[in-house]
Amino acid sequence: xxxxxxxxxxxxxxxxxxxxxxxxxxxxxxxxxxxxxxxxxxxxxxxxxxxxxxxxxxxxxxxxxxxxxxxxxxxxxxxxxxxxxxxxxxxxxxxxxxxxxxxxxxxxxxxxxxxxxxxxxxxxxxxxxxxxxxxxxxxxxxxxxxxxxxxxxxxxxxxxxxxxxxxxxxxxxxxxxxxxxxxxxxxxxxxxxxxxxxxxxxxxxxxxxxxxxxxxxxxxxxxxxxxxxxxxxxxxxxxxxxxxxxxxxxxxxxxxxxxxxxxxxxxxxxxxxxxxxxxxxxxxxxxxxxxxxxxxxxxxxxxxxxxxxxxxxxxxxxxxxxxxxxxxxxxxxxxxx
Amino acid sequence: xxxxxxxxxxxxxxxxxxxxxxxxxxxxxxxxxxxxxxxxxxxxxxxxxxxxxxxxxxxxxxxxxxxxxxxxxxxxxxxxxxxxxxxxxxxxxxxxxxxxxxxxxxxxxxxxxxxxxxxxxxxxxxxxxxxxxxxxxxxxxxxxxxxxxxxxxxxxxxxxxxxxxxxxxxxxxxxxxxxxxxxxxxxxxxxxxxxxxxxxxxxxxxxxxxxxxxxxxxxxxxxxxxxxxxxxxxxxxxxxxxxxxxxxxxxxxxxxxxxxxxxxxxxxxxxxxxxxxxxxxxxxxxxxxxxxxxxxxxxxxxxxxxxxxxxxxxxxxxxxxxxxxxxxxxxxxxxxxxxxxxxxxxxxxxxxxxxxxxxxxxxxxxxxxxxxxxxxxxxxxxxxxxxxxxxxxxxxxxxxxxxxxxxxxxxxxxxxxxxxxxxxxxxxxxxxxxxxxxxxxxxxxxxxxxxxxxxxxxxxxxxxxxxxxxxxxxxxxxxxxxxxxxxxxxxxxxxxxxxxxxxxxxxxxxxxxxxxxxxxxxxxxxx
Numbered sequence: 001x002x003x004x005x006x007x008x009x010x011x012x013x014x015x016x017x018x019x020x021x022x023x024x025x026x027x028x029x030x031x032x033x034x035x036x037x038x039x040x041x042x043x044x045x046x047x048x049x050x051x052x053x054x055x056x057x058x059x060x061x062x063x064x065x066x067x068x069x070x071x072x073x074x075x076x077x078x079x080x081x082x083x084x085x086x087x088x089x090x091x092x093x094x095x096x097x098x099x100x101x102x103x104x105x106x107x108x109x110x111x112x113x114x115x116x117x118x119x120x121x122x123x124x125x126x127x128x129x130x131x132x133x134x135x136x137x138x139x140x141x142x143x144x145x146x147x148x149x150x151x152x153x154x155x156x157x158x159x160x161x162x163x164x165x166x167x168x169x170x171x172x173x174x175x176x177x178x179x180x181x182x183x184x185x186x187x188x189x190x191x192x193x194x195x196x197x198x199x200x201x202x203x204x205x206x207x208x209x210x211x212x213x214x215x216x217x218x219x220x221x222x223x224x225x226x227x228x229x230x231x232x233x234x235x236x237x238x239x240x241x242x243x244x245x246x247x248x249x250x251x252x253x254x255x256x257x258x259x260x261x262x263x264x265x266x267x268x269x270x271x272x273x274x275x276x277x278x279x280x281x282x283x284x285x286x287x288x289x290x291x292x293x294x295x296x297x298x299x300x301x302x303x304x305x306x307x308x309x310x311x312x313x314x315x316x317x318x319x320x321x322x323x324x325x326x327x328x329x330x331x332x333x334x335x336x337x
Numbered sequence: 338x339x340x341x342x343x344x345x346x347x348x349x350x351x352x353x354x355x356x357x358x359x360x361x362x363x364x365x366x367x368x369x370x371x372x373x374x375x376x377x378x379x380x381x382x383x384x385x386x387x388x389x390x391x392x393x394x395x396x397x398x399x400x401x402x403x404x405x406x407x408x409x410x411x412x413x414x415x416x417x418x419x420x421x422x423x424x425x426x427x428x429x430x431x432x433x434x435x436x437x438x439x440x441x442x443x444x445x446x447x448x449x450x451x452x453x454x455x456x457x458x459x460x461x462x463x464x465x466x467x468x469x470x471x472x473x474x475x476x477x478x479x480x481x482x483x484x485x486x487x488x489x490x491x492x493x494x495x496x497x498x499x500x501x502x503x504x505x506x507x508x509x510x511x512x513x514x515x516x517x518x519x520x521x522x523x524x525x526x527x528x529x530x531x532x533x534x535x536x537x538x539x540x541x542x543x544x545x546x547x548x549x550x551x552x553x554x555x556x557x558x559x560x561x562x563x564x565x566x567x568x569x570x571x572x573x574x575x576x577x578x579x580x581x582x583x584x585x586x587x588x589x590x591x592x593x594x595x596x597x598x599x600x601x602x603x604x605x606x607x608x609x610x611x612x613x614x615x616x617x618x619x620x621x622x623x624x625x626x627x628x629x630x631x632x633x634x635x636x637x638x639x640x641x642x643x644x645x646x647x648x649x650x651x652x653x654x655x656x657x658x659x660x661x662x663x664x665x666x667x668x669x670x671x672x673x674x675x676x677x678x679x680x681x682x683x684x685x686x687x688x689x690x691x692x693x694x695x696x697x698x699x700x701x702x703x704x705x706x707x708x709x710x711x712x713x714x715x716x717x718x719x720x721x722x723x724x725x726x727x728x729x730x731x732x733x734x735x736x737x738x739x740x741x742x743x744x745x746x747x748x749x750x751x752x753x754x755x756x757x758x759x760x761x762x763x764x765x766x767x768x769x770x771x772x773x774x775x776x777x778x779x780x781x782x783x784x785x786x787x788x789x790x791x792x793x794x795x796x797x798x799x800x801x802x803x804x805x806x807x808x809x810x811x812x813x814x815x816x817x818x819x820x821x822x823x824x825x826x827x828x829x830x831x832x833x834x835x836x837x838x839x840x841x842x843x844x845x846x847x848x849x850x851x852x853x854x855x856x857x858x859x860x861x862x863x864x
Contacts, residue, residue: 146406146409146410146413146424147402147406147407147410147423147424148410148413148414148420148423148424149423150423150424150427150465152427152464152465160343164347167359167360167363168356168359246747246753246754247754248754250754251754255751258753266423266465267413267414267419267423268349268414268416268419268469269414269415269416271350272350273805273806275747275749275750275753275806276350277350277351277352277750278347278350279350288424309409309413311409312405312406312409312410315403315405315406315409316403316406319403
């Protein structure tokens with residue numbers, strides 16, 4: 001692979017990653033005429049695009065979350081279905097991150113570039129598993145790109161939550177979880193672990209849960225936490241957006257025990273800073289080992305890093321003899337926060 | 338190791354005392370012997386390992402981790418032991434980690450050069466929480482917010498045995514406490530500790546209320562000055578000399594000067610003070626000698642310690658605790674007359690005919706270090722704990738200033754949704770002569786739950802800036818802050834440090850300009 005060859009047709013402009021021969025952006029940070037969207041999280045799926053290509057699930061999520069801001073023209077692409085755009089061919093493959101999340105394979109003049117968006121390799125009952133796509137250029141996230149991040153078995157973390165409910169049956173267990181993806185995965189994991197009781201949810205989580213169910217992901221009995229009798233919430237599991245768990249909203253709960261489901265919970269200072277009493281290390285992002293293994297398995301000799309802890313990952317990429325480049329895209333957030 | 342790591346992990350994140358008790362009680366109920374005994378030793382600070390961790394960590398990491406990645410990780414995590422625990426390459430196949438007891442014994446028996454391999458082997462078998470717990474346990478930096486007293490309280494709650502009985506025998510026992518657990522589970526007799534130098538629970542006083550004060554019959558009570566030091570128990574029994582804090586922590590190592598001269602056979606109750614030339618030094622001076630494992634020669638000279646004796650609990654084999662106070666007092670005076678141990682004196686009995694006279698005496702007492710008065714019933718036996726109706730403490734009215742709320746920080750636990758920790762300031766002349774507020778103290782109690790809600794609302798609607806969990810507010814709310822004393826401090830920008838400040842009253846009515854000045858506070862400094 002000649003150095004600099006990809007830069008000729010995949011560039012970074014003020015709105016993010018741009019494919020010149022296809023005339024589209026991938027996950028642009030503001031409104032564009034044509035976008036390919038990897039998944040529905042708000043830092044990837046921005047409002048106001050004229051046209052967007054994405055999986056049917058991602059398009060439905062954008063409709064539900066963006067309302068008026070949803071793309072005016074939508075093109076649904078199934079996983080594995082090649083689509084010609086200008087001079088390139090685009091194919092979406094499962095990224096394993098959340099429902100509908102996709103990696104974008106762009107083929108141009110015999111070269112294969114994969115923009116992976118956000119991804120994880122560990123199992124998730126609520127979305128299609130990550131598919132490895134061999135390529136020459138792999139564009140990766142680096143949210144948890146430090147060797148201290150090893151996410152471990154999410155089932156064991158859910159077992160910790162269930163044990164705490166048994167140990168403290170008079171306390172409402174309020175779990176901070178991001179509304180799209182984490183919430184539904186947590187519910188599905190609880191159900192897998194045999195937890196049959198109704199799970200109470202904050203109003204902001206309802207629409208995404210409905211959407212998952214409409215795509216055939218069963219979540220069991222859910223009840224709105226707002227308006228529930230205080231006594232009913234004793235010993236109950238209550239899910240809420242992270243911003244609500246230790247703020248005024250949580251005062252309605254009886255003696256709340258604050259839990260938080262996030263990859264960041266692996267670091268103690270991080271959990272303590274947020275006043276978390278029960279940290280649950282459950283992440284929808286690749287951990288260090290998944291990132292480094294994936295990079296190796298794609299066979300790519302060139303790796304671009306979009307956002308996160310680029311320093312460590314670039315050090316790894318270069319010390320394993322690959323070409324690495326930090327894209328420093330603006331507008332990306334750690335949505336676990 | 339698994340159950341123990343899970344316990345430490347939960348304790349580290351659990352702010353509530355009662356919840357900590359429940360977590361420990363559940364552990365003691367479920368864990369086998371001798372694991373739970375070693376766990377108890379860890380929680381009560383009873384295990385020390387002399388292991389060169391710096392060298393061991395360096396050796397282990399060199400073979401396993403890229404130094405650049407380690408540094409980036411360490412910077413992110415902020416703690417070396419935790420970083421190692423987190424980035425240790427996990428094995429694919431899970432293995433049963435060794436029991437806690439096995440780990441403790443192996444480290445105690447291992448040759449220094451064998452420890453690195455031993456430790457690496459365990460780290461391979463444990464998960465991240467287990468690795469963290471192991472490293473914390475071995476480096477002795479647990480920080481899970483459990484005192485020895487709390488761990489013993491958990492034992493009492495779980496077993497149904499009174500805490501005072503556990504305290505009574507505690508210091509006669511050693512890890513892994515097999516006879517103790519046998520007794521607690523009904524499988525053995527109560528361990529016998531007669532004649533050994535162990536801590537006996539202290540008798541504590543109640544704060545007197547006005548109506549109780551009015552009901553006091555002067556002829557039934559003895560009065561003593563209440564000195565501003567720390568309550569201690571000193572003993573020399575079974576060949577060992579010991580000094581214990583009021584919670585039973587052994588602080589002998591830091592106070593060789595007072596321990597040295599203790600005559601054989603005595604168990605004494607008194608106040609530990611720093612004294613120079615017969616005068617009690619301010620509490621701040623004693624503070625310099627507390628919370629240390631050992632003491633320097635220079636410190637022994639500049640801050641000499643002394644015990645002012647209140648009571649005699651044992652003389653030889655004779656347990657005096659059932660005797661009335663006045664009889665014990667006579668025995669104490671006779672004993673002190675016979676042995677005249679260095680660095681001790683007997684607390685003075687303040688004669689009084691009426692409460693009014695006592696109050697006048699007190700008002701006239703100009704000595705530093707007097708914190709108030711103690712009133713003890715002549716016929717009180719010595720009962721560990723805080724029995725009602727025997728001893729009263731009558732403390733000096735606290736000092737008070739009006740200060741302005743400057744910053745509020747989120748609380749923890751039940752209060753994590755509230756801005757409940759308040760930093761307040763006093764006025765001083767700033768640059769160019771304009772008045773400015775300088776922080777003088779911080780407090781998170783003294784107010785009611787209802788007031789907390791009002792304060793939280795005030796903070797949210799008057800925020801001018803925020804830094805993580807801290808909000809800076811408009812300087813316009815005045816607190817009447819009560820405190821015990823104020824001292825010079827180099828660590829604080831204001832140059833003063835308040836002792837035990839609490840929010841006495843919220844002065845919603847008072848304009849901030851009328852709050853007190855730093856000068857007012859400086860004038861209250863006694864040292």
